[in-house]
Amino acid sequence: MPYVRGRVRASVEALERLVGGLGTATLALGALLWAAIVAVACLVGVGLLAAPGAVRAVRFVADRERARLSRWGDPIPTPGPAPAGLRTAARDPFVRRELGWVALYSVIGLITGLVGLSLPIYAVQDVTFPLWYRLIPADAGAPTIVWWRIEDLPDALAVGLLGVGWLAAAIWFGPVLARIQAWPSRWLLSPPPGVDLSLRVAELTATRAAALDAHAVELRRIERSLHDGTQNRLVALNVLLGAARRAVRRDPDRADEILGRAQDAAEQALGELRTVVRGILPPVLDDRGLAGALAGLAGSCSVPCRLEVDVAVRCAASVEATAYFVVAEALTNVVRHSGASQVDVAVRRERGRLLVSVEDDGRGAADETRGSGLTGIRRRVEAYDGRMTLTSPSGGPTRMDVELPCGS
Known part of the structure; x- marks a missing residue:
């Protein structure tokens, strides 16, 4: 069969x-x-x-x-x-x-x-x-x-x-x-002999610049997440611990209340740290593989999502992470911008390439220049010498196809 x-x-x-x-x-x-x-x-x-x-x-x-x-x-x-x-x-x-x-x-x-x-x-x-x-x-x-x-x-x-x-x-x-x-x-239609190399050098130069830009954007995102979230939680925790230490002798009940608030702040800081770590390399990829990680994304999507994964052999961790972030960002865009009632995600490995497609039945007219996250997806994909194709006519449907090299 x-x-x-x-x-x-x-x-x-x-x-x-x-x-x-x-x-x-x-x-x-x-x-x-x-x-x-x-x-x-x-x-x-x-x-x-x-x-x-x-x-x-x-x-x-x-x-x-x-x-x-x-x-x-x-x-x-x-x-x-x-x-x-x-x-x-x-x-x-x-x-x-x-x-x-x-x-x-x-x-x-x-x-x-x-x-x-x-x-x-x-x-x-x-x-x-x-x-x-x-x-x-x-x-x-x-x-x-x-x-x-x-x-x-x-x-x-x-x-x-x-x-x-x-x-x-x-x-x-x-x-x-x-x-x-x-x-x-x-x-x-392939380049004549002697021309392919120069075109390839120009292409690699462009993708290298895109990779550096994507890396800088990722570092700024991590720094902003740590500075605006986790660091503030740790500062609040330090203040609460100092207040609890001063209140231990004068008002033990008050100290117990402050310690409870400090514990809540520590738990929130740990939660935000886990979120940042998952944003760097999701542990679920190591635990459940690409199919299991994508199943988690599809299950948590507020728009009904049909998922089909046909990847018999594991790809490199960086390729799986890129595919995971592509699907995660695409589903986020569907929820926020498309007004869709259904989204289909298909992932398969074919001829040494990992093929990812995300299609929704929303209003269409997706535009990479309007800050919808599509530019970030393209930069991340091109950083791995991949390709992204977006088709989104007005009125829908919107389809995004991504190809990532993953070896033979």
């Missing part, structure tokens, strides 16, 4: 990738036709003004494909804005590779996407055919590649059996088609 569930999950994921790739292939076909029209117009001198726009259109579609593939595997860095001048664009290795990509992907992407989408459609249509075959006129024939005449229920059941074959083909060949569809993009 775990094997079957894994195959079904892989086929569903492959279908999602194929549908997304089909949309990008459609855009690539449009960009290819526009670039071809502009190229022909340039031969007679009237398309030179439109050439930079065609280059930008190709870059736009290529960047969408890079972002799409980066969500499903190793990230593909973007080269930045398209060159403004025609001569600069002609010398740019990225532009040349992108032009070759739209020509190749508009064919391969469309074919694999259409085949991958047709298989489950045929499967559903034929499997359910025995339920509605009587609604078809007798001379109309069966819906797909059926060569026999449908006259009674056994004939319809034979079509249903064919639908089971379509379903098996979709489950087995869907991931293969998704890999074939992604091959031109992985080949041509």
Whole structure:
């Protein structure tokens, strides 16, 4: 059963990738036709003004494909804005590779996407055919590649059996088609040889700066928590103990009352210290693991939370702590800002990466610039060379996807 569930999950994921790739292939076909029209117009001198726009259109579609593939595997860095001048664009290795990509992907992407989408459609249509075959006129024939005449229920059941074959083909060949569809993009949209290193250095420089900023923010948070909370409790405790010491001989009853207040202050200081310690590295991660720690977060969330964790092997403590804080901050944002009635949290490990997704049915329109904690999440994730993607249209739903490297 775990094997079957894994195959079904892989086929569903492959279908999602194929549908997304089909949309990008459609855009690539449009960009290819526009670039071809502009190229022909340039031969007679009237398309030179439109050439930079065609280059930008190709870059736009290529960047969408890079972002799409980066969500499903190793990230593909973007080269930045398209060159403004025609001569600069002609010398740019990225532009040349992108032009070759739209020509190749508009064919391969469309074919694999259409085949991958047709298989489950045929499967559903034929499997359910025995339920509605009587609604078809007798001379109309069966819906797909059926060569026999449908006259009674056994004939319809034979079509249903064919639908089971379509379903098996979709489950087995869907991931293969998704890999074939992604091959031109992985080949041509990746940086040319010699360019990848410089882009990687720039990316690591940016993430290092973000990591230092996140570390400084975390230190200020801990310092503020200790100064404003625990330190004040300890000062009050010291004052109460001094007052109790002076009152022991003069008024024992008064001293007993002061000692009770001092004990309350000590308990409050201990509670705040535990809160600060949990904010640094939650002990529950060591005690119960990531699944147990996230179950505690989901259970204490005031918004109904559905949790799904599929992590068979423990990750590094720093990665688990980051995932824990991501979910904790995301659930806090849901409670405070979203107005949602349901939130779904899914965590799984796949191809050496820990994938975390949080989706709610709230009002949407989440904005990282409004101090909702999303900027802190992004900095924490990028500090570990991870990626965060936020989708939050107005009216909802809001979905946050986080990827953290966790080894093979």
